[in-house]
Amino acid sequence: MTKNYDLAREAFADWGVDTEAAMQALAAVPISVHCWQGDDVGGFEHKSGLSGGGIQATGNHPGRARNPEELRADLEFAFAQIPGKHRVNLHACYLDTAEQPDRDQIEYRHFAPWVEWAGENGLGLDFNPTFFAHAKADDNLTLSHPDQGIRDFWIEHGRRCREIAARMGRELGSAVVNNIWVPDGSKDTPVDRMAARRRLETSLDAMFAETFPKSELIDAVESKLFGIGVESMTVGSHEFYLGYAIRKGTALCLDMGHFHPTESVADKLSAVALSVQDILLHVSRPVRWDSDHVVLLNDDLLAMAQELVFAGLLPRTHIGLDFFDATISRTAAWVIGVRNMQKALLRAFLLPQARLKALEEGLDFTARLVLTEETKDLPFAAVWAEHCARAGVPAGQALLGGLQTYQGAVSGRG
């Protein structure tokens, strides 16, 4: 235990906050790390790496993972820089097989090496059907396409993904969150929004027809405001999926980049939590649009973490990351993003929650403001450094050397 931590522990104790309990609480929160940051949303289907579907990774930093082995090595390195045990969020286009099944032909065996690796490394898995970067998604319409044949193709893809995800959950003994995001929308003003939304609803119902135990599979649906090429209408808007999740009992995915820039996604948590049991978060950072920048320890993230902790939502919130930056080291992007999420949570655990809530309850907004501002001077960094030291991972400037060495080692990849 360092002198810095000793002093910090006393400083927090002075506010009635137990730093040991805060570190323990943080250690119990897994973060689902998105595989697609490792290769710019390319996937391993032996075809072009264009994202499509209104999303776009930009940049050409050396070191992009070219196959599942490289991606797993990169993830292992990243996890060695992050305290705690976490999860990996796979997209269906990241299958690991020499075969070339189309999306409506994928099976569990195409992903079995990922499950074996996850088991060996004590990691959980999450999953996503891939409804983009495919000829049958070129109209930016999938589950809501007017053509029944195209809808059926994507329903079959989604159905198989649920089977695969449930099997993964069964094998690993940890429920897999299977998140549905479709790019469907319209570049220009549509004249029949209702028909598109009815088709999406009917397709989702067909995809969700089979039931699985919640111990294996948690279905989630992800809304969006707009994407490149679908600026005028997104079929799966927030209202659409909020209603769907409430009626059908699925989890609701809130992506921090999928709302108007002035909306607070943190504010939505307690509101949707009254009607929806499970929440999936895609922690991201929009810059002017859904740009998927690496998350910073900024006000948005701090507010999100504080809401999760203060509203008691962590037990039913699945925290996943969703960004992809190809202008910097991809492994560093993961490490920075996960650690920032953890730092934000730790700060929330270290706040004098009961005291602040009592002031609010008593309408003493002056004292609430004084104390929320004064807590900002508390020595959070010393507790984070102690947490990292106990987990055997670097903190502060020491983090940079390892990140640079690894980046140097992978930068020769073609």
Ligand SMILES: C[C@H](O)[C@H](O)[C@@H](O)C(=O)CO
């Ligand atoms: C690759 C993911 O499925 C994707 O980022 C989705 O979650 C999303 O947020 C699309 O904008």
Ligand SMILES: [Mn+2]
């Ligand atoms: Mn997302």
